[in-house]
Amino acid sequence: MSSELFLAAASTQAGSTDRIFFVLVALAGLIILFVTALVTIFAIRFRRGSRAKRGELPRIISREFELGWTAATLFVFLFLFWWAGSTQLSALVPPKSALEMHVVAKQWMWKTQHANGAREINELHVPIDTPVRLVMTSQDVIHSFFIPAFRLKKDVLPGRYTETWFTPTKLGAFHLFCAEYCGTNHSRMLGRIVVMTQSDYTRWLAAQPEGDDLARSGAALFVAAGCAGCHAPSSRVHAPRFAGIYGREAQLASGKRTVVDDAYIRNSILQPRRDIVAGYEPIMPSFAGILSDGDVMALTSYIRSLAAGATGRKGAAGTPNVLSGTPERSLAVSPGDVLPRDRSERAPQ
Numbered sequence: 001m002s003s004e005l006f007l008a009a010a011s012t013q014a015g016s017t018d019r020i021f022f023v024l025v026a027l028a029g030l031i032i033l034f035v036t037a038l039v040t041i042f043a044i045r046f047r048r049g050s051r052a053k054r055g056e057l058p059r060i061i062s063r064e065f066e067l068g069w070t071a072a073t074l075f076v077f078l079f080l081f082w083w084a085g086s087t088q089l090s091a092l093v094p095p096k097s098a099l100e101m102h103v104v105a106k107q108w109m110w111k112t113q114h115a116n117g118a119r120e121i122n123e124l125h126v127p128i129d130t131p132v133r134l135v136m137t138s139q140d141v142i143h144s145f146f147i148p149a150f151r152l153k154k155d156v157l158p159g160r161y162t163e164t165w166f167t168p169t170k171l172g173a174f175h176l177f178c179a180e181y182c183g184t185n186h187s188r189m190l191g192r193i194v195v196m197t198q199s200d201y202t203r204w205l206a207a208q209p210e211g212d213d214l215a216r217s218g219a220a221l222f223v224a225a226g227c228a229g230c231h232a233p234s235s236r237v238h239a240p241r242f243a244g245i246y247g248r249e250a251q252l253a254s255g256k257r258t259v260v261d262d263a264y265i266r267n268s269i270l271q272p273r274r275d276i277v278a279g280y281e282p283i284m285p286s287f288a289g290i291l292s293d294g295d296v297m298a299l300t301s302y303i304r305s306l307a308a309g310a311t312g313r314k315g316a317a318g319t320p321n322v323l324s325g326t327p328e329r330s331l332a333v334s335p336g337d338v339l340p341r342d343r344s345e346r347a348p349q
């Protein structure tokens with residue numbers, strides 16, 4: 001369904017969101033009709049002067065009926081809660097096979113990066129029928145990544161990663177909006193999501209210049225910042241080694257278990273005493289104020305590339321270094337605009 005009123009549903013999640021929406025509207029409509037009809041009928045029937053029978057209700061209505069419809073509405077509402085809740089929850093967990101892409105928001109533009117390092121501004125090309133996982137962060141204030149046609153909205157926060165995912169089901173270009181007021185040009189923080197066929201996407205991706213290899217700068221930083229002194233395989237210090245840990249579960253000294261992901265690695269670098277892995281001493285100093293956000297992302301990318309191991313370049317990309325480069329201005333591209341292919345990361349000043 002696509003018209004002025006009903007926006008095309010272009011992702012798997014859009015389908016389930018719409019189903020819930022229309023069932024809720026239909027149910028609410030039926031209840032309104034039913035109540036309005038009863039009000040009208042009773043108003044006419046029991047108007048002043050009418051001879052309608054008044055007085056006490058038969059016992060079966062005042063008791064059994066009352067119990068019946070109270071219980072029935074309770075179960076209808078419990079069902080609605082379960083149905084909408086479980087749909088929302090399943091939308092939180094991306095499939096393992098999802099393509100990982102990175103998004104950095106800043107006043108007032110979207111920067112995106114593909115698994116091979118290819119970068120885009122205010123655009124994201126994705127293959128159809130493929131789950132895509134977005135790892136997002138902001139360089140300044142809170143933004144919100146909003147694709148109406150996918151029924152997808154997720155806040156993008158500074159100093160933290162948020163994740164979301166989608167599986168596009170329609171070819172074409174779809175609006176990307178910022179849905180959180182983020183300053184003067186918030187309303188111009190626009191972009192578009194281009195959904196291509198699998199083969200077109202492969203061809204498109206191969207034609208992009210690769211971005212910096214974030215994992216490689218992370219590897220250099222691993223030595224330069226002194227991490228290697230304890231964490232290199234050859235080190236004599238009893239500290240965790242990184243090969244293969246990304247994405248695995250770790251047993252913490254506190255007894256809890258946690259998955260080694262971007263957020264955990266970030267915490268471990270900036271607040272190393274918070275979640276100590278079982279079997280290790282809390283001897284690592286904090287690198288808060290020493291390593292920048294970009295440095296942490298590069299190191300995370302390096303650790304992730306160690307996990308990818310044999311699969312080559314997979315995992316070599318990461319969230320673009322948000323602190324690099326000169327201040328940029330948003331290009332304020334509108335959805336539908338054709339972007340020149342060679343538009344570089346840095347906008348003309």
Ligand code: CUA
Nearest residue numbers: 143178180182
């Ligand atoms: Cu970014 Cu509003």
